[in-house]
Amino acid sequence: MDMASTIVNGQAVPAFFYGTAWKEDATASCVDMALAAGFRAIDTANQRKHYHEAGVGEAVRRWFATNPRDSLFLQTKFTYARGQDHRLPYDPSAAPAEQVRQSFRRSLEHLGVETIDSLVLHGPELDRGLTRSDDEVWRTFETLRDEGRVAFLGISNVTPKQLELLLRRARTAPAFVQNRCYASRGWDADVRAICDEHAIRYQGFSLLTANRKLVAGPLVREIAARVGAAPEQVVFRFALHVGMIVLTGTTNPAHMRADLSCTGFALTDADVGALLRG
DSSP: OOTTEEEETTEEEESEEEEOTTOGGGHHHHHHHHHHHTOOEEEOOSOTTTOOHHHHHHHHHHHHTTSOGGGSEEEEEEOOGGGOOSOOSSOTTSOHHHHHHHHHHHHHHHHTOSOEEEEEEOSOSSSSSOOHHHHHHHHHHHHHHHTTSEEEEEEESOOHHHHHHHHHHOSSOOSEEEEEOOGGGTTTHHHHHHHHHTTOEEEEEOTTGGGHHHHTSHHHHHHHHHHTOOHHHHHHHHHHHTTOEEEEOOOOHHHHHHHHGGGGSOOOHHHHHHHHTO
16 A cells, blocks of 8 residues: 555545536546546535536546556445535435435446445535434445445535434444535544544545635745645645545646645654644
8 A cells, every 4th residue: 555545444545536526517527637647536426516427427437448447436425405406316205215326326327337436425414413314314325335336435514413423323334524624623623533533534625725824824835845845735745644535626637646746745743733733
């Protein structure tokens, strides 16, 4: 295993995921560029409001024409109706379990595969607590995993209390938590602490866009100058250092390559401590 991968439940998983939200008609070309740059994990969702999953499928089909299925880690999400627009991937009148199965089948069709590496609940039904629908959705996730159609389960946009509730109720704990990560909030310290306690891998997204002030500030720029890296690379290297899986959605091929090359330098303990304090 190299520094561009990490171990999750005994399996090697890429430490960088390419995020495909908000790419629209450019989705396929962006995924093509990401794969050419060296990304081997793609994050998407069956949520047409923010993702073009079929566009992701165009690119991964091209990839799989010359590469085996296990050469690429595919992660998608089930999204409740409140997070969708009118282009729902399931029957809104169906029970939650059936909505999950309909969404999952559509994802397989979009991506041209028979299995998904990681299936993520794209946020609980409500902002607080967990509902009966959340329980039903998660049980369906667990069944898909039991059937061998999904390797890992995850949850996104989750609070510490919601994550603790899920861990108490679930038969299969999530392997991943994917949250927007703010330096001003301790880099989601409370959720990451729960993840550390339960051997869950934290996926951080919006590491740059949620932290523009820090990225452009004197601390990151001083570290970047000293290690000979870009400020963005420093943030990603820090995220890897504290155990995160990094999501990045840049559309610039040079930035894609630079993001992946952030493993080429190290941060000191003092650097990490200062960055943790934001």
